[in-house]
Amino acid sequence: MEQIKIIINGKECVGNKGETVLNIAANNGIEIPNLCYNGQLKLYGACGLCLVEAKGMPKLMRACATVAQDGAVYSTQTPRVVKARKIALELIMSDHEGDCVAPCSLNCPAHTDIQGYLKAIANGDDREAVRIIKEKIPIPASIGRVCPHPCESHCRRRLVEEPLSVAYLKAFAADNDLASENPFTAVCEEASGKKVAIIGGGPAGLTAAYYLRLSGHDVTIYEAMPEMGGMLRYGIPEYRLPKAVLAKEVDAIAKLGVEMKNNVKVGNDISFEEIKNSADAVLVTVGAWKGSSMRCKGEELEGVLSGIDFLREVNMGNIPDIGKNVAVVGGGNTAMDACRTAVRCGAENVYVIYRRTRAEAPAEDIEIEEAIEEGVEFLFLTNPDEIIGENGKVKAVKLQIMELGEPDASGRRKPVPVEGAFKTLEVDTVISAIGQKYAPSGLEEIGVTGWGTIQADEATCLTNIDGVFAAGDATNNGASIAIDAIAEANIAARAINAYLLGMPMDFPKPYYSERNVTPEMLADREKMPRAVMSVKAPEYRKGNFEAVLNGFTEEQARGEAKRCLECGCHDFKDCKLIRYANQDPIDPARLAGAKHECFKETRLVTIERDQGKCILCNLCVRTCKEVANESILGLVGRGFKTVIKPEFEGTDRIAVCKDCRKCAEVCPTGALKIIG
């Protein structure tokens, strides 16, 4: 065979005379994107992704169909080709509803592979589940207990009956793994010789420490408090997260070789300068430990506490004297933790003062419910107007009665005072749980936002100081839920690793195709109610700090995990389309328009065809005809409405299909799935 030489993207490639540019490129290690080409089949040329530019030729050419000319110069990277490929992908994606990743994972701030670990739990493999969880969350037993689980709010099971109990299944698997003889332990990469200092050992600090350690770096955490865990240790009450559980997970991180220095407060025990000098990169994850002011008269009185101060003291074993009547101000989870802790500290009458109604309260509803069960009285539509004191001590709180007005920027109806309507509540203690702030003690040189939080780049977590990164409650939008801090710590760890290796730090946001699923589309799913976990009786739990939740039984957990609808595409890891879609940034939304209907075709014997994922590359049709020597699949219709359909419309099952499954094997997306 006569050989020819061509240049592709500046690289000299040798091929045989008569070969196409696509093949020569492939044989020389250059992948030209393509979705409809298959060497076994006749040329088709439909996807338009393999367009290349040949020097001296006015038109772009399809590499799959272009016979290479000796000495010719081809490029797959000229601006014209890149643009053509981009728009081709955008066009394809504008009519492709793939559900690449399940909505639970997409809406988990840390993008944990929930579908993956639920499957492992359903299969009884908790160790594998923990391995998957720990790709994103190093402390699953703790997080599983406290997470407000945004994933569950997006679980598609809610369209059938109720969402899965995702969060606690995580804790279930992690508990089992921790209790096993051989708990899952990740393996650290070879030592990089680089040092990272982390200030603050809360969920963000621990998470970043874990992943940076796994990447082979030397990690030291400086923690101001006596123990690691941050708000998980000192903010969340024992009855929600037993500290022994947290301790085990902290221990596991320490065992990887992360150095943990407790009782070291920056500014007092060590200067920020010293920390910076000691490491190649610094991550600031100090959290937000300062309670926000209620901005009402009497806040300075003895007996006015901030919620986090109160919770911290209790968690340290110092139960303060709060008297018999306690008012907690606020409607968030911290307020719930504070009021329920107050009950457990012996207060007889605990009130929650919240200026909106229950419907607007940011606290999880179950927390409100359990607080009510424990005797907490909720005074909705009230706001502290003044804290009245006597001899410098709290005596009462004067409440302004509120009503709901027009919706505000957040969409919630804005509370407005009812003129002249007040009432007074006799209390011994007022606990303010209306928010918390970052207090920059010793870290003043780090730039802050207009809100007083640390300004950190969202893509890299980098602050205004080279080599200093920040994540968690102290940054940008301020205090949030633990999983947000963990998500940011993941970003920070990846960026710091890249920084230490001298690589680009920002990773583009991955593109995923998402599907809009309606209850009708899931009408055929069997209804399987959500597992109900047993809890301790209110009367019993009021008097102690024991965990309220009793956990799932083995049977409950496995059954619950089996409820997963497996929404994420089975082909995600092998999908050529999504791989190309993430090579260069694309924006299919700008070309949004009509889409093919999403439905599943089940007339083939062991193949399930998902119309919404089909990109009409026709590989299945051609394979059925040319390789399997059948013609069971064909194109129907014209223009945009063209679809692939099996023959013999009207029959339930296509008996002539020989079940060779060759069509599913060649599908470049997840449109064809082998079942049964």
Next chain:
Amino acid sequence: MRIVIGEGSCGIAAGAAKVHKAIEALMTENESFTLGSTGCIGMCFLEPIVDLYDGKILIKRLVKVTADDAAVIVEAARSGDLSGVEKLVISAEDEEFLNRQTRIALRHCGLIDPVSLDDYRNADGYQALEKALKTMTPEQVIEEIKVSGLAGRGGAGFPTWFKWNAARQSVGERKYLICNADEGDPGAFMDRAVIESDPHSLIEGMLIGAYAIGACEMIVYVRAEYPLAITNLEIAIDAARKANLLGENILGTGFSCDMRIKAGAGAFVCGEETALIESLEGKRGMPRLKPPFPAQKGYMDEPSNINNVETFANVSWIINNGGEAFAAMGTENSKGTKVFALTGKIRKGGLVEIPMGKTLRDVIYGIGGGIRDNKEFKAVQMGGPSGGCIPADLLDTVIDYKALAATGAIMGSGGMVVMDESTCMVGMAKFFLDFTALESCGKCVHCRIGTARMQEILTRIVKGEGKEGDIELLEELCDAVKDGALCGLGQTAPNPVLTTIRYFRNEYEAHIREKKCPAKECVDLLTYSIDADKCKGCTLCAKKCPAKAISGEVKKAHIIDENICIRCGQCVSSCRFGAIIVE
């Protein structure tokens, strides 16, 4: 005397068959005159047309004839006294429509009986075939075509001799000559006219081509929507076969070639040559990648040559008169004549064949008589959905492949749709995109999804829902589809959009920014109201309004309820006082 009625499809549609029947009914057994029919005369605006012949001489052409005129016509034919039909005689001005044309492809149309082999032979028919087969080698035939400069009349304008030569040079078991008669462009009907009116000219032209490339079979791929063309061609093929003009050992020369018809199922894309081949093979009509070109691997993977009807219709004239005579007409790079189907807001619509090199103004004003109802010329759409529009200030563009391409339009197959001031150019672009998006075969991404997205954007613009940036997005999509689409359909689909943006960007901007349609055509952007000063309260508009949106007392000014109004325009056409205001 002989009465001949123009009975092409359009003549029949205008009532020619009824006229024919009415005259026939009045004829006696031993009538003094004869009655016959011919094909399309090409003057749509004057149909039905009845010609009175004395021998071979046309003595009177009667136009806009109805069945009621049959008696006077019969009387005139019997008596020879033509004063009774004087009111039906074509005006001198209208005669210019044909007088200003140079007819080669249409040379027999409207002059001979389409299904009469004798008529065709009497008009020099099959002389070119005899000349080619008996006195010329295939190479000499190709050379003659090369000298003529004949280029493909289907749209692309590729030199015919080059394709013939490529097919001749190509090695294969069998070779095929295919005629593309899948005339799909909205507004184009010249191919239909040729087949209906002069089928033997197609057969003869194809036979010469088949001889030149060495084909053993000829196939005419004609759209099933042309039943009369198919019937006439079937009759002609039959007659030709019986006369040894088709089949084995044609005219005793040893050359054998037969012909058959394949009716297309109505997909526009089958006019694309590789999709046409797929369809001929019994497959779904979808284009193939080129190369290989049909000349290398075409029908049944054998060397095949495909030309358009009009191209073949020129061939025997060239062989009879010589390539040089053909090349003497036209411009440097466009030789001979071109047939245009002149339609739209033109005063005189019909088929126009003129030498290349004339200007658009010559056709539209010189022959077509300008715009109907004394309105302003706005633009002409050349080349159907694959072509583009040319605005008023380019009316002096000469008809020439290169000159037309420079405007962003194309010569195309010859559709010429004339638009006046009341045509919205965005709506026009949308009309063609609706067509191409629907007719896309669905194979390649750029055409299937790209044209659909363009159509969606145009739809939102004409509805007043266009967004800032839509024009740029359209332009970007146009470029991408041109570059990336697999076949001619997709590659040219953006042309109507690109040219309307190029010449009428302000209309797009008015729709998007001001939510106004300057041509007052986009109903979603119009408001109807009544000028109280002009309204006489005649109640006619209220009676005509199908939505019952107009109310008012007799002899008092009426009002239109904007919420009920469906903007159909009935009130405007019914008002005798010009009181309806459309904004």
